[in-house]
Amino acid sequence: MASRTLRIGLIPGDGIGREVIPAGRRILEALPKSLGLTFSFVDLEAGFETFQKTGVALPEKTVDTLKQECDGALFGAVSSPSTPTKGYSSPIVALRKRLDLYANVRPVKSVKNTTMFPDPIDLVIVRENTEDLYVKEEKTYDTENGKVAEAIKRISERASSRIATMAGDIALRRQRVRDSTGQTGKSANVTITHKSNVLSQTDGLFRSTAREALAHFQSQGVTVDEQIVDSMVYKLFRQPETYDVIVAPNLYGDILSDGAAALVGSLGLVPSANVGEGFAIGEPCHGSAPDIQGMNISNPIATLRSVALMLEFLNEEKAAAIIYKAVDANLEEGKFLSPDMGGQAKTTEVVEDILRRM
Numbered sequence: 001m002a003s004r005t006l007r008i009g010l011i012p013g014d015g016i017g018r019e020v021i022p023a024g025r026r027i028l029e030a031l032p033k034s035l036g037l038t039f040s041f042v043d044l045e046a047g048f049e050t051f052q053k054t055g056v057a058l059p060e061k062t063v064d065t066l067k068q069e070c071d072g073a074l075f076g077a078v079s080s081p082s083t084p085t086k087g088y089s090s091p092i093v094a095l096r097k098r099l100d101l102y103a104n105v106r107p108v109k110s111v112k113n114t115t116m117f118p119d120p121i122d123l124v125i126v127r128e129n130t131e132d133l134y135v136k137e138e139k140t141y142d143t144e145n146g147k148v149a150e151a152i153k154r155i156s157e158r159a160s161s162r163i164a165t166m167a168g169d170i171a172l173r174r175q176r177v178r179d180s181t182g183q184t185g186k187s188a189n190v191t192i193t194h195k196s197n198v199l200s201q202t203d204g205l206f207r208s209t210a211r212e213a214l215a216h217f218q219s220q221g222v223t224v225d226e227q228i229v230d231s232m233v234y235k236l237f238r239q240p241e242t243y244d245v246i247v248a249p250n251l252y253g254d255i256l257s258d259g260a261a262a263l264v265g266s267l268g269l270v271p272s273a274n275v276g277e278g279f280a281i282g283e284p285c286h287g288s289a290p291d292i293q294g295m296n297i298s299n300p301i302a303t304l305r306s307v308a309l310m311l312e313f314l315n316e317e318k319a320a321a322i323i324y325k326a327v328d329a330n331l332e333e334g335k336f337l338s339p340d341m342g343g344q345a346k347t348t349e350v351v352e353d354i355l356r357r358m
């Protein structure tokens with residue numbers, strides 16, 4: 001069998017990042033040898049502690065190593081200082097820019113016991129990550145009636161097209177996985193979200209470009225629809241089971257992702273990936289959680305699912321499926337749950353249980 005070695009950068013960052021990223025490494029090392037996959041790891045620094053030690057939050061060495069040596073990476077979390085700190089800015093935001101990781105991908109999936117909804121939730125939000133209001137071009141000026149502040153919302157054809165294409169690819173991959181595991185009942189769909197009834201130029205361009213980019217996926221069995229973002233919020237909270245893939249410009253995607261995470265219980269369950277051409281960084285959605293740091297009670301599942309998600313983008317769907325299945329089985333049985341899930345298991349016990357199932 002063909003064998004492949006993947007080199008993975010490990011960036012634990014701050015707080016519980018230092019507890020969950022080692023769990024991510026263990027899960028990769030535990031994948032069955034029959035997959036023909038091996039991993040090599042490189043430890044890399046970034047975060048607020050790194051900033052306090054060295055004056056830099058994202059060392060150049062970290063960026064260079066990722067660019068030159070790595071196939072993918074895992075990022076834990078970084079603390080944001082409670083008061084603005086001169087010279088400090090978020091290293092993950094900088095990394096997304098430096099590596100052109102233009103998509104933020106957030107799957108939201110319920111397992112029995114983790115949601116109040118009767119029907120299973122299994123959707124993914126694909127958020128554009130480089131433009132929209134987040135270009136941070138703001139200004140404030142004085143007028144006779146007091147101050148006025150303005151921000152630029154920039155939408156481009158290029159960014160809209162590539163994010164929609166990624167959403168189409170993800171929809172196809174999810175369908176492949178459902179077909180190969182005999183899951184029926186859901187078919188590949190991409191919902192484009194926007195507010196083009198009000199913002200006819202910016203969101204209008206996003207909408208029409210996404211439609212165009214998704215057209216050829218339709219011949220491969222992906223249905224495409226669209227929804228105004230406010231009505232999407234309403235339906236997402238009433239019938240989340242109806243969604244498959246949602247593609248959104250930066251701001252709506254940001255808001256929808258956090259909202260959707262709330263549908264399935266703990267922050268400790270929700271993974272994400274920052275994805276560009278041929279590179280992916282898995283990152284749990286939670287922060288550094290200083291309140292539980294060092295207590296061995298953080299939920300490692302968001303990280304373990306982020307590991308699987310990274311593997312999907314490195315075209316290792318089989319390996320990813322093994323991890324997802326073991327995590328779901330742990331949650332369904334409910335014997336080894338961390339305190340945020342109402343259980344009493346330590347981080348390490350949750351990890352051991354999942355490793356046993358693999």
Ligand code: ATP
Pocket residue numbers: 016077078079080267268269286287288289290291292297298299300302338340
């Ligand atoms: P940051 O500034 O790094 O975002 P934060 O104080 O906002 O830190 P978060 O990590 O965003 O903390 O978490 C919010 C709450 O959710 C905290 O009370 C934290 O304990 C809890 N939490 C977050 N992640 C986990 C996890 N993996 N397991 C258990 N509880 C978690």
Ligand code: MG
Pocket residue numbers: 286287288
């Ligand atoms: Mg936080």
